[in-house]
Amino acid sequence: MTLLTHLRTQPLRTALAPLLAALVLAGCATAPAIDPAALPSAPAAFKEGDGRWTHAFPAQVQADGAWWKTFSDPVLDGLVERALERNNSIQIAAARLAQSRALLQAADAQRAPQIGIGADATRQGGVITPAGGGAGNLLRAGANFSWELDLFGRLAQASKAASLDAGSREALLRNARLVVQADVARSYLALRALDAERALVRETVGAYRDTLALTERRFEAGDIAELDVARVRTELAATESDALALDRRRAEVEHALAVLVGDAASEFGLDAGEWNTALPMIPAGVPSTVLTRRPDIDAARQSMLATQARVGVAQAAWFPDIALTGSGGFASTDLGDLFKWSARSWGIGALLSLPIFDGGRRDAGVRSANAELDAALAGYREQVLVAFKEVEDQLSSLRLLAEQGEAQGRAVTAASRATVLSDARYRNGLVSQLELLDARRSELRNRREALQVRSARYQATVGLVRALGGGWETADAPPLAGRRAMGGSVGG
Numbered sequence: 001m002t003l004l005t006h007l008r009t010q011p012l013r014t015a016l017a018p019l020l021a022a023l024v025l026a027g028c029a030t031a032p033a034i035d036p037a038a039l040p041s042a043p044a045a046f047k048e049g050d051g052r053w054t055h056a057f058p059a060q061v062q063a064d065g066a067w068w069k070t071f072s073d074p075v076l077d078g079l080v081e082r083a084l085e086r087n088n089s090i091q092i093a094a095a096r097l098a099q100s101r102a103l104l105q106a107a108d109a110q111r112a113p114q115i116g117i118g119a120d121a122t123r124q125g126g127v128i129t130p131a132g133g134g135a136g137n138l139l140r141a142g143a144n145f146s147w148e149l150d151l152f153g154r155l156a157q158a159s160k161a162a163s164l165d166a167g168s169r170e171a172l173l174r175n176a177r178l179v180v181q182a183d184v185a186r187s188y189l190a191l192r193a194l195d196a197e198r199a200l201v202r203e204t205v206g207a208y209r210d211t212l213a214l215t216e217r218r219f220e221a222g223d224i225a226e227l228d229v230a231r232v233r234t235e236l237a238a239t240e241s242d243a244l245a246l247d248r249r250r251a252e253v254e255h256a257l258a259v260l261v262g263d264a265a266s267e268f269g270l271d272a273g274e275w276n277t278a279l280p281m282i283p284a285g286v287p288s289t290v291l292t293r294r295p296d297i298d299a300a301r302q303s304m305l306a307t308q309a310r311v312g313v314a315q316a317a318w319f320p321d322i323a324l325t326g327s328g329g330f331a332s333t334d335l336g337d338l339f340k341w342s343a344r345s346w347g348i349g350a351l352l353s354l355p356i357f358d359g360g361r362r363d364a365g366v367r368s369a370n371a372e373l374d375a376a377l378a379g380y381r382e383q384v385l386v387a388f389k390e391v392e393d394q395l396s397s398l399r400l401l402a403e404q405g406e407a408q409g410r411a412v413t414a415a416s417r418a419t420v421l422s423d424a425r426y427r428n429g430l431v432s433q434l435e436l437l438d439a440r441r442s443e444l445r446n447r448r449e450a451l452q453v454r455s456a457r458y459q460a461t462v463g464l465v466r467a468l469g470g471g472w473e474t475a476d477a478p479p480l481a482g483r484r485a486m487g488g489s490v491g492g
Contacts, residue, residue, distance in 0.1 A: 032308070032311055032370075032373075034304075034308060034373075034377065038377050038381075039377075039380075039381070040380070040381045040384035040385065065470060065471040067181075067465050067470055067471040068080050068181060068184075068185050070278070070280035071185070071189075071277050071278050071279075071280060072277070072278040073188075073276070073277040073278070075188070075270075075273070076184075076185060076188050076189075076277065079184050079188055079257070079260075079261055080181055080184050080185065082261040082262070083180050083181070083184045083260050083261045083262065084177060084180070084181070085262075086261060086262030086263075087180045087260060087261065087262050088262060089176050089179070089180060090173070090176050090177055090180055092176075093169070093172055093173040093175075093176035094173055096169050096172070096173075097166070097169040097170055097172075097173050099169075100162070100165050100166040100168075100169040101166050101169075103162050103165070103166075104159070104162040104163055104165070104166045106162075107155075107158050107159045107161075107162035107163075108159050108162075110148070110155050110158070110159075111148075111150060111155045111156070111159060112147075113145060113146070113147040114145070114146045114147065115143065115144070115145050116143065116144050117141075117142070117143045117144075118141070118142070118143075118144065119139075119140065119141040119142075120139075120140050121138070121139050121140075122138050123138075138331065139331065140331045140345075142327055142328050142331075142345070143327065143328055144325075144326070144327040145324075145325065145326040145327065146323055146324070146325045146326075147323060147324045147325075148321065148322065148323045149322045149323065149324065151319075151322060152316045152319035152320075153312060153316055154312075154313055154316030154317070154319070154321075157309045157310070157312035157313045157316065158309075158310075158313050160306075160309045161306045161307075161309035161310045161313065162306075164302045164303070164305045164306035164309060165302075165303070165306045167298075167302040168298075168299045168300075168302040168303045168306065169299075171295045171296070171298040171299035171302060172295070172296075172299045174295035174298075175294075175295035175296045175299060178295060178466060178469070178470045179466070180260060181470070182462050182463070182465070182466040183260055184257065184260050184261065185462045186459055186462050186463075187253055187256055187257040187260060188257060188270075189277060189455065189458045189459065189462065190253050190455065190459070191250060191253045191254060191257065191270065192273065192275040192277060193275065193451060193452070193454070193455035193458070194246055194249055194250045194253065195250070195272045195273060195274075195275060196275045196451050197246055197448055197451050197452075198243060198246045198247065198250065198272070199272075200444070200447055200448060200451065201239060201242050201243045201246060201444070201448070202243050204239055204440070204444045205236065205239050205240055205243060207440065208232065208235055208236040208239055208440070209236060211232050211436070211440075212229070212232045212233060212236055214427075215228055215229050215232045215433065216229055223429075224433070228433045231433060231434070231437060232433070232437070235437055235440075235441070239444070254268070254269070254270055255268075257270065277458070279457060279458060279461060280461060282398075282461070282464060282465075293468070293469035293470070294387055294467075294468070294469035295469065295470075296383060296387075297383055297384060297387055297469075300376075300379060300380045300383040300384075301380060303376060303379075303380075304373070304376040304377060304379070304380045307369070307372050307373045307375075307376040308373055308376075310369050310372070310373075311366070311369040311370055311372075311373055313369070314362070314365040314366045314368070314369040315366055315369075317362045317365060317366075318362055319354075320352050320353060320354035321351075321352070321353045321354070322350065322351070322352050322353075323350065323351045324348075324349075324350055325348070325349050325350070325351055326346075326347065326348040326349070327345075327346065327347050328345070328346040328347075331345045387467065390463070390466075390467040391464065391467045391468065393463070393467075394460050394461075394463040394464035394467055395464065397456070397460040397463070398457065398460045398461065398464065401453055401456050401457045401460060402457070404453050405450070405453045405454065405457065408446065408449055408450045408453050409450060411446045411449075411450075412443070412446045412447055412450050415439070415442045415443040415445075415446045415447075416443055418439045418442065418443070419436075419439045419440050419442075419443045421439075422435050422436045422438075422439035422440075423436055423439075
């Protein structure tokens with residue numbers, strides 16, 4: 001702002017006349033209200049839930065829970081902790097949060113008085129010199145002060161927008177942590193499922209090798225034709241190929257897990273182990289807190305409100321900028337006299353600035369801000385719809401996978417019995433080799449499908465936890481009066 005420092009001859013009330021005139025126009029450029037009809041509405045209940053409603057709590061009072069510990073797997077616990085400390089996506093989100101907080105500090109600083117000190121020395125000529133002509137030196141030292149009066153709310157709206165941006169970044173950091181936690185859990189559980197499937201296939205490879213040894217002995221004894229030997233060798237080679245394909249898939253999952261925990265794939269390894277991870281059961285009646293505890297929903301909401309505040313900033317551009325200014329110090333043509341009392345100088349003033357013609361720039365700024373608000377509203381609605389869709393997906397998956405698991409269990413039992421009977425009949429020469437191979441092929445297929453269904457239930461459980469915002473426990477805080485959860489209760 002320009003400083004008015006030469007008001008020696010004007011009375012103070014005359015100097016402040018521009019400010020008094022601007023107060024006639026005093027008002028506040030407020031952001032437009034958001035139409036409630038434009039906001040997403042909650043469904044009456046989840047299709048997969050029991051329809052009961054319970055209170056929900058705002059995201060701010062819900063601590064991030066260590067939901068992965070409900071799987072009771074120490075290896076998984078360690079991997080998640082390592083990822084929270086070293087994952088690069090989390091570190092990027094944390095850096096962006098720090099940046100947004102710095103921008104908030106800068107926005108708040110614009111509302112505070114600005115004080116500075118300075119000194120300068122000039123050589124100038126003309127009638128302003130002590131001799132009335134020629135050239136002379138002018139030395140000055142002092143302090144200056146300026147404070148923009150935010151009568152129309154431009155700086156307040158800008159600060160509010162920056163604060164909401166920081167809140168959105170904080171929510172995105174929480175979301176990054178939740179995404180990494182879920183990705184680590186899914187990758188680890190997929191790896192353990194592959195370990196179990198590899199063990200099953202390799203066990204089948206061993207059985208085929210035993211069958212091949214028996215078949216070769218019978219061929220050498222002249223009891224069977226060479227065709228029977230070729231068939232067993234075919235099944236053995238095909239099953240060994242399946243085992244190698246599973247090895248390849250496990251290596252890929254292990255490499256992905258290395259990236260999640262912040263390690264180089266070449267230096268990371270996780271030994272094959274038993275799949276003893278517990279499967280937590282999410283109880284029925286857990287409130288749907290999708291809109292209040294999911295960090296990505298919280299981020300979208302705060303981003304929308306920040307865009308709303310920026311509409312107010314754009315509208316405030318139509319109002320004048322008003323600033324109080326002042327300066328005080330010393331001025332002299334002689335360095336030795338610079339700090340004498342007689343060399344003092346001071347000035348106070350007010351500055352009003354209002355563009356008259358800008359070619360439509362301010363109007364374009366308002367229309368642009370309103371368009372951004374419309375886009376933010378649409379983005380928020382889309383985020384909410386996606387959240388409900390994700391919960392419905394995982395709830396239906398858990399229900400159907402539980403039923404599929406029971407049916408697949410019956411299929412495994414029947415296939416195992418058929419293999420035992422076929423093997424006994426083949427060894428006694430009552431059936432052909434084709435019947436035995438078909439029985440073993442069927443048993444292997446059904447056992448692998450049973451493992452895959454089990455794996456899918458674990459994946460769906462992790463997916464539901466993520467869709468619910470990182471857990472299903474309610475906070476130990478009093479419920480919001482007159483407020484219900486944004487959705488129905490959920491359950492398996």
